[in-house]
Amino acid sequence: MSIDDLKIPKIALGTWAWGDSGEAGNGYFGSRLTKAGLQEVADKAHAAGFTFWDTAVVYGMGRAETVLGEVLRRYARRDYQLSTKFTPQAAGTGDDPVSDMLDQSLARLGTDYIDLYWIHNPADVARWTPYLIPLLKRGKVKHIGVSNHNLEEIALANRVLGEAGFQVEAIQNHYSLLYRSSEHAGILDHCRSQGIPFFAYMVLEQGALSGKYSQQHPLPEGSSRAEIYNAMLPQLKALTDKLASIGQKHGAAAADAATAWAIAKGATPIIGVTKPDHIDGLVRASAIALSGDDIVELEALADATNVDTRGWWEREMQV
Numbered sequence: 001m002s003i004d005d006l007k008i009p010k011i012a013l014g015t016w017a018w019g020d021s022g023e024a025g026n027g028y029f030g031s032r033l034t035k036a037g038l039q040e041v042a043d044k045a046h047a048a049g050f051t052f053w054d055t056a057v058v059y060g061m062g063r064a065e066t067v068l069g070e071v072l073r074r075y076a077r078r079d080y081q082l083s084t085k086f087t088p089q090a091a092g093t094g095d096d097p098v099s100d101m102l103d104q105s106l107a108r109l110g111t112d113y114i115d116l117y118w119i120h121n122p123a124d125v126a127r128w129t130p131y132l133i134p135l136l137k138r139g140k141v142k143h144i145g146v147s148n149h150n151l152e153e154i155a156l157a158n159r160v161l162g163e164a165g166f167q168v169e170a171i172q173n174h175y176s177l178l179y180r181s182s183e184h185a186g187i188l189d190h191c192r193s194q195g196i197p198f199f200a201y202m203v204l205e206q207g208a209l210s211g212k213y214s215q216q217h218p219l220p221e222g223s224s225r226a227e228i229y230n231a232m233l234p235q236l237k238a239l240t241d242k243l244a245s246i247g248q249k250h251g252a253a254a255a256d257a258a259t260a261w262a263i264a265k266g267a268t269p270i271i272g273v274t275k276p277d278h279i280d281g282l283v284r285a286s287a288i289a290l291s292g293d294d295i296v297e298l299e300a301l302a303d304a305t306n307v308d309t310r311g312w313w314e315r316e317m318q319v
Protein backbone atom coordinates (compact mmCIF):
# COMPACT_ATOMS: atom_id res chain seq x y z
CA MET A 1 0.00 0.00 0.00
CA SER A 2 1.33 3.44 -0.89
CA ILE A 3 1.83 6.13 1.74
CA ASP A 4 -0.78 8.13 -0.16
CA ASP A 5 -3.55 5.73 0.85
CA LEU A 6 -5.52 6.61 3.95
CA LYS A 7 -5.91 3.49 6.07
CA ILE A 8 -8.81 3.92 8.49
CA PRO A 9 -8.03 2.13 11.75
CA LYS A 10 -10.57 0.45 14.01
CA ILE A 11 -9.38 2.77 16.81
CA ALA A 12 -7.18 5.87 16.57
CA LEU A 13 -4.92 7.22 19.32
CA GLY A 14 -5.46 10.70 20.78
CA THR A 15 -2.79 12.91 22.32
CA TRP A 16 -4.49 15.96 23.80
CA ALA A 17 -3.44 14.89 27.31
CA TRP A 18 0.14 14.54 26.04
CA GLY A 19 0.24 18.33 26.03
CA ASP A 20 0.39 18.07 29.82
CA SER A 21 3.71 16.26 29.71
CA GLY A 22 6.93 17.97 30.70
CA GLU A 23 7.24 20.82 33.12
CA ALA A 24 5.17 23.50 31.48
CA GLY A 25 2.19 21.42 30.36
CA ASN A 26 -1.10 23.26 30.36
CA GLY A 27 -2.55 21.02 33.07
CA TYR A 28 -5.80 20.50 31.21
CA PHE A 29 -5.91 16.84 32.21
CA GLY A 30 -3.81 17.09 35.36
CA SER A 31 -1.89 14.07 34.12
CA ARG A 32 1.69 13.46 35.19
CA LEU A 33 3.11 12.08 32.00
CA THR A 34 6.76 11.54 31.16
CA LYS A 35 8.42 11.01 27.81
CA ALA A 36 9.57 7.55 28.96
CA GLY A 37 6.01 6.61 29.93
CA LEU A 38 4.62 7.84 26.62
CA GLN A 39 7.35 5.94 24.74
CA GLU A 40 6.04 2.82 26.46
CA VAL A 41 2.46 3.71 25.42
CA ALA A 42 3.54 4.19 21.79
CA ASP A 43 5.62 1.02 21.70
CA LYS A 44 2.80 -1.04 23.13
CA ALA A 45 0.28 0.53 20.75
CA HIS A 46 2.44 -0.22 17.71
CA ALA A 47 3.09 -3.78 18.85
CA ALA A 48 -0.70 -4.26 19.10
CA GLY A 49 -1.29 -2.76 15.63
CA PHE A 50 -2.62 0.68 16.68
CA THR A 51 -0.62 3.11 14.57
CA PHE A 52 -2.93 6.02 13.71
CA TRP A 53 -2.16 9.12 15.81
CA ASP A 54 -4.26 12.24 16.25
CA THR A 55 -2.78 15.45 17.58
CA ALA A 56 -3.02 19.25 17.22
CA VAL A 57 -0.81 22.30 17.55
CA VAL A 58 -2.92 23.57 20.43
CA TYR A 59 -2.52 20.48 22.66
CA GLY A 60 -0.10 22.05 25.13
CA MET A 61 0.81 24.62 22.43
CA GLY A 62 3.19 22.35 20.50
CA ARG A 63 4.10 20.10 23.42
CA ALA A 64 1.94 17.13 22.36
CA GLU A 65 3.27 17.26 18.78
CA THR A 66 6.85 17.50 20.02
CA VAL A 67 6.68 14.52 22.36
CA LEU A 68 4.73 12.48 19.80
CA GLY A 69 7.40 13.21 17.18
CA GLU A 70 10.10 12.15 19.62
CA VAL A 71 8.54 8.83 20.61
CA LEU A 72 7.71 7.90 17.00
CA ARG A 73 11.26 8.58 15.80
CA ARG A 74 12.22 4.92 16.28
CA TYR A 75 9.57 3.83 13.74
CA ALA A 76 9.73 4.01 9.96
CA ARG A 77 7.44 6.81 8.77
CA ARG A 78 5.45 4.48 6.54
CA ASP A 79 4.59 2.33 9.58
CA TYR A 80 2.31 4.89 11.23
CA GLN A 81 -0.14 7.58 10.18
CA LEU A 82 -0.34 11.11 11.54
CA SER A 83 -3.28 13.43 11.78
CA THR A 84 -2.89 16.97 13.04
CA LYS A 85 -4.88 20.16 12.67
CA PHE A 86 -4.97 23.74 11.49
CA THR A 87 -6.59 25.73 14.30
CA PRO A 88 -7.97 29.02 12.92
CA GLN A 89 -7.82 30.78 16.30
CA ALA A 90 -4.05 30.18 16.47
CA ALA A 91 -3.36 31.45 12.92
CA GLY A 92 -0.40 33.79 12.47
CA THR A 93 -0.40 36.99 10.45
CA GLY A 94 1.78 35.91 7.49
CA ASP A 95 0.63 35.56 3.85
CA ASP A 96 -0.22 31.88 4.31
CA PRO A 97 -1.05 31.11 7.95
CA VAL A 98 -2.16 27.55 7.12
CA SER A 99 1.12 26.64 5.44
CA ASP A 100 3.04 28.32 8.28
CA MET A 101 1.18 26.35 10.96
CA LEU A 102 1.61 23.11 9.01
CA ASP A 103 5.38 23.72 8.64
CA GLN A 104 5.69 24.16 12.39
CA SER A 105 3.74 20.92 12.98
CA LEU A 106 5.94 19.06 10.48
CA ALA A 107 9.08 20.29 12.24
CA ARG A 108 7.83 19.27 15.67
CA LEU A 109 6.62 15.89 14.42
CA GLY A 110 9.87 15.28 12.53
CA THR A 111 8.23 14.48 9.20
CA ASP A 112 7.62 16.01 5.79
CA TYR A 113 3.97 15.04 5.34
CA ILE A 114 0.73 14.61 7.29
CA ASP A 115 -1.55 11.74 6.31
CA LEU A 116 -4.78 13.43 7.37
CA TYR A 117 -4.86 17.18 7.99
CA TRP A 118 -7.91 18.63 9.73
CA ILE A 119 -9.39 22.06 9.89
CA HIS A 120 -9.97 22.08 13.63
CA ASN A 121 -13.22 24.03 13.61
CA PRO A 122 -15.46 25.97 11.25
CA ALA A 123 -14.35 29.45 12.37
CA ASP A 124 -14.45 30.64 8.75
CA VAL A 125 -14.85 27.77 6.28
CA ALA A 126 -14.84 29.91 3.12
CA ARG A 127 -11.71 31.76 4.22
CA TRP A 128 -9.50 28.88 5.39
CA THR A 129 -10.43 25.87 3.27
CA PRO A 130 -8.85 27.16 0.00
CA TYR A 131 -5.42 27.34 1.67
CA LEU A 132 -5.40 23.54 1.85
CA ILE A 133 -5.40 23.05 -1.91
CA PRO A 134 -1.73 23.93 -2.60
CA LEU A 135 -0.68 21.82 0.39
CA LEU A 136 -2.50 18.82 -1.12
CA LYS A 137 -0.93 19.51 -4.51
CA ARG A 138 2.56 19.65 -3.01
CA GLY A 139 1.94 16.37 -1.12
CA LYS A 140 2.61 17.96 2.26
CA VAL A 141 -0.81 16.77 3.34
CA LYS A 142 -2.24 13.63 1.79
CA HIS A 143 -5.90 13.90 2.82
CA ILE A 144 -8.22 16.50 4.35
CA GLY A 145 -10.73 16.15 7.15
CA VAL A 146 -12.96 18.64 8.92
CA SER A 147 -13.65 18.75 12.64
CA ASN A 148 -16.53 20.31 14.57
CA HIS A 149 -18.26 21.20 11.28
CA ASN A 150 -22.02 20.78 10.87
CA LEU A 151 -23.58 19.34 7.68
CA GLU A 152 -23.78 22.72 5.96
CA GLU A 153 -20.17 23.53 6.78
CA ILE A 154 -19.03 20.08 5.64
CA ALA A 155 -20.81 20.67 2.33
CA LEU A 156 -19.18 24.09 1.91
CA ALA A 157 -15.69 22.72 2.62
CA ASN A 158 -16.35 19.90 0.19
CA ARG A 159 -17.45 22.34 -2.53
CA VAL A 160 -14.33 24.47 -2.10
CA LEU A 161 -12.03 21.43 -2.28
CA GLY A 162 -14.12 19.92 -5.08
CA GLU A 163 -13.36 22.87 -7.36
CA ALA A 164 -9.72 21.74 -7.30
CA GLY A 165 -10.53 18.03 -7.63
CA PHE A 166 -10.19 17.19 -3.93
CA GLN A 167 -12.73 16.35 -1.24
CA VAL A 168 -13.38 16.13 2.48
CA GLU A 169 -12.29 12.60 3.32
CA ALA A 170 -13.07 12.37 7.04
CA ILE A 171 -15.16 13.99 9.76
CA GLN A 172 -14.06 14.34 13.40
CA ASN A 173 -16.58 15.35 16.06
CA HIS A 174 -17.32 14.90 19.75
CA TYR A 175 -19.35 11.71 19.99
CA SER A 176 -19.95 9.66 23.10
CA LEU A 177 -22.83 8.02 24.93
CA LEU A 178 -23.33 11.38 26.65
CA TYR A 179 -23.01 13.57 23.56
CA ARG A 180 -24.74 12.41 20.40
CA SER A 181 -25.28 15.73 18.68
CA SER A 182 -23.65 14.51 15.43
CA GLU A 183 -25.96 11.50 15.34
CA HIS A 184 -29.10 13.60 15.95
CA ALA A 185 -28.01 16.09 13.28
CA GLY A 186 -27.65 13.32 10.67
CA ILE A 187 -23.86 13.54 10.36
CA LEU A 188 -23.30 9.85 11.10
CA ASP A 189 -25.93 8.91 8.48
CA HIS A 190 -24.27 11.28 6.02
CA CYS A 191 -20.89 9.65 6.61
CA ARG A 192 -22.36 6.18 6.24
CA SER A 193 -24.17 6.99 3.01
CA GLN A 194 -21.17 8.79 1.49
CA GLY A 195 -18.61 6.23 2.70
CA ILE A 196 -16.76 8.89 4.71
CA PRO A 197 -15.12 7.79 7.97
CA PHE A 198 -16.50 9.43 11.12
CA PHE A 199 -13.86 9.83 13.83
CA ALA A 200 -15.41 10.15 17.31
CA TYR A 201 -13.50 12.13 19.89
CA MET A 202 -13.99 12.17 23.69
CA VAL A 203 -15.72 8.78 23.61
CA LEU A 204 -14.63 8.35 27.26
CA GLU A 205 -15.54 11.95 28.16
CA GLN A 206 -11.95 12.58 29.19
CA GLY A 207 -12.03 9.68 31.65
CA ALA A 208 -15.46 10.36 33.20
CA LEU A 209 -16.87 7.29 31.38
CA SER A 210 -13.83 5.10 32.02
CA GLY A 211 -15.34 3.68 35.21
CA LYS A 212 -12.18 4.61 37.13
CA TYR A 213 -13.52 7.89 38.44
CA SER A 214 -16.33 8.37 40.94
CA GLN A 215 -17.46 10.81 43.63
CA GLN A 216 -15.10 9.00 46.03
CA HIS A 217 -12.26 8.97 43.51
CA PRO A 218 -12.66 12.09 41.34
CA LEU A 219 -10.64 13.35 38.36
CA PRO A 220 -7.32 15.04 39.27
CA GLU A 221 -7.92 18.08 41.45
CA GLY A 222 -7.08 21.41 39.82
CA SER A 223 -7.33 20.09 36.24
CA SER A 224 -9.75 21.56 33.73
CA ARG A 225 -11.40 18.19 33.17
CA ALA A 226 -12.08 17.88 36.92
CA GLU A 227 -13.83 21.24 36.90
CA ILE A 228 -16.09 20.07 34.09
CA TYR A 229 -16.82 16.48 35.07
CA ASN A 230 -16.43 16.00 38.83
CA ALA A 231 -19.81 17.55 39.63
CA MET A 232 -21.45 15.14 37.15
CA LEU A 233 -19.93 11.94 38.51
CA PRO A 234 -22.88 11.04 40.82
CA GLN A 235 -25.28 11.27 37.85
CA LEU A 236 -22.98 9.07 35.75
CA LYS A 237 -22.81 6.20 38.24
CA ALA A 238 -25.71 4.10 36.88
CA LEU A 239 -24.24 4.39 33.38
CA THR A 240 -20.66 3.56 34.35
CA ASP A 241 -21.92 0.63 36.47
CA LYS A 242 -23.75 -0.69 33.42
CA LEU A 243 -20.66 -0.21 31.24
CA ALA A 244 -18.67 -2.15 33.84
CA SER A 245 -21.19 -5.01 33.92
CA ILE A 246 -21.32 -5.23 30.12
CA GLY A 247 -17.54 -5.10 30.04
CA GLN A 248 -17.36 -7.89 32.59
CA LYS A 249 -19.44 -10.19 30.35
CA HIS A 250 -16.66 -9.81 27.78
CA GLY A 251 -13.74 -10.03 30.20
CA ALA A 252 -13.26 -6.28 29.74
CA ALA A 253 -13.57 -2.98 31.60
CA ALA A 254 -16.15 -0.17 31.52
CA ALA A 255 -13.93 1.98 29.27
CA ASP A 256 -13.66 -0.87 26.77
CA ALA A 257 -17.46 -1.18 26.62
CA ALA A 258 -17.77 2.59 25.99
CA THR A 259 -15.24 2.31 23.16
CA ALA A 260 -17.04 -0.75 21.76
CA TRP A 261 -20.29 1.25 21.76
CA ALA A 262 -18.73 3.88 19.46
CA ILE A 263 -17.41 1.16 17.14
CA ALA A 264 -20.85 -0.49 17.08
CA LYS A 265 -22.34 2.86 15.99
CA GLY A 266 -20.04 2.91 12.96
CA ALA A 267 -17.52 5.41 14.34
CA THR A 268 -13.75 5.25 14.56
CA PRO A 269 -13.06 6.21 18.18
CA ILE A 270 -10.04 8.38 18.91
CA ILE A 271 -9.05 7.32 22.41
CA GLY A 272 -6.76 9.58 24.44
CA VAL A 273 -4.31 6.95 25.68
CA THR A 274 -2.00 8.00 28.50
CA LYS A 275 -0.90 4.69 30.08
CA PRO A 276 0.43 1.44 28.65
CA ASP A 277 -2.48 -0.58 30.05
CA HIS A 278 -4.91 1.57 28.04
CA ILE A 279 -3.63 -0.29 24.99
CA ASP A 280 -4.79 -3.60 26.51
CA GLY A 281 -8.19 -1.92 26.78
CA LEU A 282 -8.17 -1.06 23.07
CA VAL A 283 -7.35 -4.66 22.19
CA ARG A 284 -10.29 -5.85 24.32
CA ALA A 285 -12.64 -3.15 22.96
CA SER A 286 -11.82 -4.16 19.36
CA ALA A 287 -13.00 -7.68 20.09
CA ILE A 288 -16.36 -6.75 21.71
CA ALA A 289 -19.51 -6.93 19.59
CA LEU A 290 -22.22 -5.27 21.70
CA SER A 291 -25.77 -6.63 21.39
CA GLY A 292 -28.60 -4.40 20.21
CA ASP A 293 -30.14 -4.67 23.70
CA ASP A 294 -26.92 -3.50 25.33
CA ILE A 295 -26.83 -0.47 23.04
CA VAL A 296 -30.45 0.44 23.77
CA GLU A 297 -29.91 0.10 27.53
CA LEU A 298 -26.71 2.12 27.52
CA GLU A 299 -28.28 4.93 25.52
CA ALA A 300 -31.33 5.03 27.81
CA LEU A 301 -29.10 5.27 30.89
CA ALA A 302 -26.99 7.92 29.17
CA ASP A 303 -30.09 9.99 28.33
CA ALA A 304 -31.28 9.65 31.94
CA THR A 305 -28.07 11.23 33.29
CA ASN A 306 -29.37 14.57 32.05
CA VAL A 307 -25.86 16.03 31.82
CA ASP A 308 -24.53 18.32 29.09
CA THR A 309 -20.94 17.53 28.14
CA ARG A 310 -20.70 19.88 25.15
CA GLY A 311 -17.16 21.26 25.10
CA TRP A 312 -16.66 25.00 25.54
CA TRP A 313 -15.29 25.11 21.97
CA GLU A 314 -18.28 23.28 20.45
CA ARG A 315 -21.67 24.22 19.05
CA GLU A 316 -24.67 21.94 18.65
CA MET A 317 -24.50 20.21 15.27
CA GLN A 318 -28.09 20.93 14.18
CA VAL A 319 -28.17 23.37 11.27
Ligand SMILES: NC(=O)c1ccc[n+]([C@@H]2O[C@H](COP(=O)([O-])OP(=O)(O)OC[C@H]3O[C@@H](n4cnc5c(N)ncnc54)[C@H](OP(=O)(O)O)[C@@H]3O)[C@@H](O)[C@H]2O)c1
Nearest residue numbers: 014015016201202203204205206207210255272274278281
Ligand atom coordinates in the same frame (compact mmCIF):
# COMPACT_ATOMS: atom_id res chain seq x y z
N1 LIG B 1 -11.15 17.91 17.13
C1 LIG B 1 -11.35 18.34 18.35
O1 LIG B 1 -11.84 19.46 18.58
C2 LIG B 1 -10.97 17.46 19.51
C3 LIG B 1 -11.42 17.77 20.79
C4 LIG B 1 -11.12 16.90 21.83
C5 LIG B 1 -10.36 15.75 21.58
N2 LIG B 1 -9.88 15.50 20.33
C6 LIG B 1 -9.03 14.30 20.05
O2 LIG B 1 -9.66 13.16 20.58
C7 LIG B 1 -8.81 12.52 21.51
C8 LIG B 1 -9.62 11.85 22.60
O3 LIG B 1 -10.21 12.81 23.47
P1 LIG B 1 -9.62 13.10 24.92
O4 LIG B 1 -8.22 12.63 24.99
O5 LIG B 1 -9.91 14.54 25.19
O6 LIG B 1 -10.57 12.26 25.87
P2 LIG B 1 -11.01 10.72 25.97
O7 LIG B 1 -10.39 9.87 24.95
O8 LIG B 1 -12.50 10.73 26.11
O9 LIG B 1 -10.44 10.36 27.42
C9 LIG B 1 -9.07 10.31 27.65
C10 LIG B 1 -8.83 9.92 29.10
O10 LIG B 1 -9.47 8.69 29.41
C11 LIG B 1 -8.61 7.83 30.15
N3 LIG B 1 -8.37 6.62 29.32
C12 LIG B 1 -7.91 6.57 28.05
N4 LIG B 1 -7.87 5.29 27.60
C13 LIG B 1 -8.35 4.54 28.58
C14 LIG B 1 -8.60 3.14 28.71
N5 LIG B 1 -8.36 2.29 27.71
N6 LIG B 1 -9.09 2.70 29.88
C15 LIG B 1 -9.35 3.55 30.89
N7 LIG B 1 -9.15 4.89 30.82
C16 LIG B 1 -8.67 5.37 29.68
C17 LIG B 1 -7.34 8.61 30.42
O11 LIG B 1 -7.47 9.20 31.72
P3 LIG B 1 -6.27 9.10 32.77
O12 LIG B 1 -5.12 9.79 32.11
O13 LIG B 1 -6.81 9.80 33.94
O14 LIG B 1 -6.01 7.63 32.98
C18 LIG B 1 -7.34 9.70 29.36
O15 LIG B 1 -6.73 10.89 29.76
C19 LIG B 1 -7.88 13.65 22.00
O16 LIG B 1 -6.73 13.15 22.65
C20 LIG B 1 -7.65 14.37 20.70
O17 LIG B 1 -6.68 13.67 19.92
C21 LIG B 1 -10.20 16.32 19.30
